Amino acid sequence: MTSVAATAHSAHAHHDDRSFIRKYVFSTDHKIIGIQFLFVSLFFLLVGGLLAMQMRWQLGFPGKPMPGGGILPETMAPGGVILPEYYIQLVTMHGTFMVFFAIMPLLVGVYANFLIPLKIGTHDMAFPRINMWSFWSFFAAGLVMLASLFVPDGAARAGWTMYAPLSARHDLSGASFGHELWSVSIILVGLSSILGSLNYITTIINNRAPGMTWFRLPLSVWSLFITAVLGLLALPVLSGAAIMLLFDQIIGTHFFDPAAGGQALLWQHLFWFFGHPEVYILILPAMGMVSDIIANGSRKPIFGYHSMVFAIVAIAFLGWIVWGHHMFMSGMNPTLGSSFMVSTLVIAVPSAVKTFNWMGTMWRGNLKFTVPMLNAVAFVAMFVIGGLSGIYMAATPVDMFIHDTYFIVAHLHYVLFGGSLFALFAAIPYWYPKMFGRLMHEGWGKVHFWLTFVFYNLVFFPMHILGMAGHMRRIYDPTQYDFLKPYQPMNEFISISAFLLFATQIIFFVNFWWSLKKGKPSGLNPWQDNGLEWTLPSPAPHGNWERVPTVYRGPYEFSSPQVPEDYLPQTRKLPGDREPAAASAAH
């Protein structure tokens, strides 16, 4: 490993003579690690989507043989007809893959790794080898979770939240090895996030380029920093809970089994003490990256930069004291419900600040609708719906009705798909040139955007209506209930829209692969942005800079009257700019 550490700082930095294995497999280069995360988590995004399609088939056409379902074994779908025990595995694994192996690594694994050193102006992460281990423990976790789909008794089936005692006792769930593999995989994914978070925090605190003060950091870096703090504090709780769950499953402890003196609600408290900060881990980086892209696309400084930073901090802080809002109906002391309700409602305030500031940024701008900008604006439009629908369930009396119904499913998908995934559809093409030296195809990007935007809303908006009718979540066959039978046409409509939404994503994947070889070469700075990463060649070389750049201003100086162009890079020295007092200690 000494040779790797040495090359990063030696004169040979751009004269890369590492072996293939060191360069692309066990790489310590933050950019390669980010790209590894990108490929692996895009694969899991596809897996999660395929699982969702099977669920939608069963919900839209209950009891009918699924096209292509014949290849599934008898234990899952005899004759292509999905079994109830397979359906709840689909529910569980869709949530698990999307949260832990798609959205979270896509936002944090990919962009914290790729962007932080480039945007703060340093050669690599503070601990490159820990960073490599973060990826490989994530990879191992993914393999374990994937393998659990193929074990004889089938995969985990207690929902992605794995409520005990259903998850803890095999005699109650019918699963065995699948549940144990779930626990092992989650312990590994926790390890990956903890290692990553340590690295991101340390790097941002210590390795900023000269002149890159805290309030000159791009909002993407701010949000990734706060996300890392959340991750470092939340993931150990999940890992601890998953270890206790594994013990319950395999060595006969009874932490979560009331029949033997354990506590069923203990799991929920531990899970959501992690799980609610996790919700913000899944949205804050999206907000940060969207802020960068909206400022760029509007050719205007971000509106209210400082309050944007404070809003991120406020959301993260409040995120720690709201976990009980997942448990209003759990039998938890109702007085706690009151306090959790108020803290939850208050989160609407920093969220509103962010939304209005994004609009303020667009106000009187010169809006250029590139594919990243279209997706970023859609993020704002959709996140607002997800944020506002959250108010319904925050109000405890209303939650009594809509808790565990499709209203919640609609809400969480407006935040995670309408929010996080649209942000990724903005971020992926935006930073693609810096990863691969080429632009993704603009025309197909727009086709993908419009079709996704339409079908996405056709899938998830009607779910609000289902929820208002009282349609429960995670039920295999809604036609069992007389009061839900009239809603079957709506379920069918949602399913067909979902198939179209999934088919649309093929455009994205083809565009992604095609552009790797055939995309238009991008040059240094295709978006005319101010960030440090755009001063480097595309793709950015190993070790990034020969000499770290000096920073003279914040990242959002678009349309500044000081220069004729409508952008002003952070590194450009104008007459009258002072040299930063001291170079950072790391250099």
Place this chain on the structure above:
Amino acid sequence: MTWWLPLKGSTFAGEVDGLFIAILIITGIAFVLVEVGLIWFVFKYRQRPGRKAFYTHGSTRAEVIWTAIPAVTMVALGLISNHYWVRIKGRNSVPPNAYPIAIHAKQFEWQVTYPGPDGKLGTSDDFTVRNQLHVPVGRPVVVRLTSEDVIHSFFVPVFRVKQDAVPGMDINAWFQATVPGTYELGCAELCGLGHYRMRAQVFVQTQEDYDAWMKQAAQEASS
């Protein structure tokens, strides 16, 4: 199929639906404001040759306004919601004269224990029926919820009532039905492969009908 909330079948329904509508109005205003604003900006400020964006870093006054309005609205909403919450689920919310019924949830059925003709649970005339919940109309009913195995959730959409049944815990949930009729009770918490069919019928009956049913059911149970 209705595109609205289901029938109001309990005294909670008016309160819950009222709050729902209040939130619908608040969020509706915010929704229209943001979405119309976005669409308007998208058209009005689209890129045109020779134009340069307005260079500004923000406005403290605007930001104070759009911080203060949501803050006041949310705190007010919290206070109003809490008023109803305490009445519905608060520790002392169960009316003292509530008629007691015990429901024991297990994979995948609801075991409903009635107090029998004496109106008291825990006496020798109690009897248990599977998947059928009979309640008198216009009278507070308190359901004592327990679970045999995993977490289930007692959910009657027309009553707007939901309460988890947790193994190892004894949880009271009360409601007062207002409209006679036959409805459905479902399990709202994933409880295993039979979760989707863990369903029961709810019969809301006038006091006379209920008493008549009770007499007959108690006889059948004792014979």
